[in-house]
Amino acid sequence: MQQQIKIMALGGVRENGKNLYLAEIEETIFVMDAGLKYPENDQLGVDLVIPNMDYLQENKDRVAGVFLTHGHADAIGALPYLLAKVKVPVFGSELTIELAKLVVKDYAPTKSFNDFHVINAETEIDFGVTEVSFFRTTHSIAESLGLVFKTPAGNIVYTGDFKFDQAATEDYQTDLARLAEIGREGVLALLSDSANADSKIQIASEREVADEVINVIGDCQGRVIVAAVASNLSRIQQIFDAADVTGRRVLLTGHDVENIVRTAMKLNKLKISNERLIIKPKDLSRFADYELVILETGRIGEPLEGLRKMAVGRHRYISIKDGDTVFIATTPTVAKEAFVARVENLIYKAGGEVKSITNNLRVSGHANFRDLQMMINILKPKFLFPIQGEYRQLAAHADAAQEVGILPENILIMKRGDVMVYEAGDFLHSGSVPTGDILLDGQAIGDLGDVVLRDRKILSEDGIFIVAMTVNRKQKKLIAKAKVHTRGFVYVKKSKDILSEAAELANRSVEDYLTKDQFEWAELKNLVRDELSKYLFDQTKRRPAVLPVLMEVR
Numbered sequence: 184m185q186q187q188i189k190i191m192a193l194g195g196v197r198e199n200g201k202n203l204y205l206a207e208i209e210e211t212i213f214v215m216d217a218g219l220k221y222p223e224n225d226q227l228g229v230d231l232v233i234p235n236m237d238y239l240q241e242n243k244d245r246v247a248g249v250f251l252t253h254g255h256a257d258a259i260g261a262l263p264y265l266l267a268k269v270k271v272p273v274f275g276s277e278l279t280i281e282l283a284k285l286v287v288k289d290y291a292p293t294k295s296f297n298d299f300h301v302i303n304a305e306t307e308i309d310f311g312v313t314e315v316s317f318f319r320t321t322h323s324i325a326e327s328l329g330l331v332f333k334t335p336a337g338n339i340v341y342t343g344d345f346k347f348d349q350a351a352t353e354d355y356q357t358d359l360a361r362l363a364e365i366g367r368e369g370v371l372a373l374l375s376d377s378a379n380a381d382s383k384i385q386i387a388s389e390r391e392v393a394d395e396v397i398n399v400i401g402d403c404q405g406r407v408i409v410a411a412v413a414s415n416l417s418r419i420q421q422i423f424d425a426a427d428v429t430g431r432r433v434l435l436t437g438h439d440v441e442n443i444v445r446t447a448m449k450l451n452k453l454k455i456s457n458e459r460l461i462i463k464p465k466d467l468s469r470f471a472d473y474e475l476v477i478l479e480t481g482r483i484g485e486p487l488e489g490l491r492k493m494a495v496g497r498h499r500y501i502s503i504k505d506g507d508t509v510f511i512a513t514t515p516t517v518a519k520e521a522f523v524a525r526v527e528n529l530i531y532k533a534g535g536e537v538k539s540i541t542n543n544l545r546v547s548g549h550a551n552f553r554d555l556q557m558m559i560n561i562l563k564p565k566f567l568f569p570i571q572g573e574y575r576q577l578a579a580h581a582d583a584a585q586e587v588g589i590l591p592e593n594i595l596i597m598k599r600g601d602v603m604v605y606e607a608g609d610f611l612h613s614g615s616v617p618t619g620d621i622l623l624d625g626q627a628i629g630d631l632g633d634v635v636l637r638d639r640k641i642l643s644e645d646g647i648f649i650v651a652m653t654v655n656r657k658q659k660k661l662i663a664k665a666k667v668h669t670r671g672f673v674y675v676k677k678s679k680d681i682l683s684e685a686a687e688l689a690n691r692s693v694e695d696y697l698t699k700d701q702f703e704w705a706e707l708k709n710l711v712r713d714e715l716s717k718y719l720f721d722q723t724k725r726r727p728a729v730l731p732v733l734m735e736v737r
Contacts, residue, residue, distance in 0.1 A: 188605040194234035200257040209312045214249040219260030231623040233261040238616040243269040251275035252343025253327040254282035263290035276326035318361040320345040323548035325354035325452045337371030350388040366562040373564035377572035379549035380580040387544040397425040405472040405506030413440040413480035426476045440480040494529035505534035646671025651732040659697040665689040672727040
């Protein structure tokens, strides 16, 4: 009898980040990564976005564990929120587990969780319905691993984030021999990273990047402020090496990067020749500008916001000044391009100069079009599931697969929540499970719906208009006439006529309503809101959030 196999994506398809995939073999669920993503520009006030995990909560007794491929936020960032609902073992490489512990212990509901298991590329775990094994991959963080689930129908392989780099150092090398072995065993389904699938440009090796970092820092006469992602340990190592070679000291400006750096150093995954290379903010005044590299990784992995604060003088430690060079050593997403341009403009206004790692090199931690074809040629999967990317990237991955002989009907571009069931030699769509974005804002989780975001957008664009009035419901009288207050809508001193007429309109609307037999507070508020919204739009062509405050005298 054929083993029942299901593959699902709760996040990570048709979007960048938020990776969370499921392999369901018989009745056992295996979770592959539990990541977050950072909010889009229109998600005002949102800190983080995680996947909807209701399906896992409803089936928590069937979850065997969470298998982490690497230590970036897009793979481990949602882990504490998952473990708060589903307490299951967590498996990962030594570095990945240590970084996962940092995020799990930083969240109060999971502070005491300690069911972590360190594995490596030689580990094999027998779960009865499947045997889980691992293989080394190359990414921008050490000890990245891919996953293999052995089934009678063939292996299910999840690459995690990967690329091929023939010059990678030992902790970052891909085990090509192991990949070939997995391919010879037979691969039923390949879930493969697509984040750079739409590019055919050769990615620079990390050795080339290291040389570029040394050249940029070595050419600077004043302070060098480097913007990088805290968990990109390959880049952090290159910055430390360049500072050492050029005789500079490194200031770490954020709590996140300090934790990650200390953890990686403890495990010997970050190496520095001298402990004195890293300095504290209080030591800044002891060094000349040409002796300093300032490493800005920002809050929750967003270094560009840190640069903006430096440029406008609001950063905790650093203000950009004449002679500073800002080196953007990360590749911002397309969604951030406008923000990057604004930040660069602010840096130049503050007296700094901007250089970017992408000026001379194509840099990515993800496989390009040709690398993806190489992975397919080595593993020879029957079915391909392009994952981790926007739709255009998933489609480009599909094109790459067809070029090397994968049949179009065997390339499955999923939507979030799709349930793909293996039956009679084929993967068929079999309904869907709950999915979507869960928005995190401060301590609030999931209570930010479309209405809240819409209101925030209105407030950010057209402001708010408040009208306060007092009525006597029994006597059907307007006791205190309308007083209006506004913020972010119009310049009050130049708009007194509009505000006065709006107040009179509100008075008339309430007085007319009080002549009726029936009385409903909600109906009265809606009437005032509608009348004012129409009037204000006619006068200004703006739509502020109109808030009627109606009080009752008893």
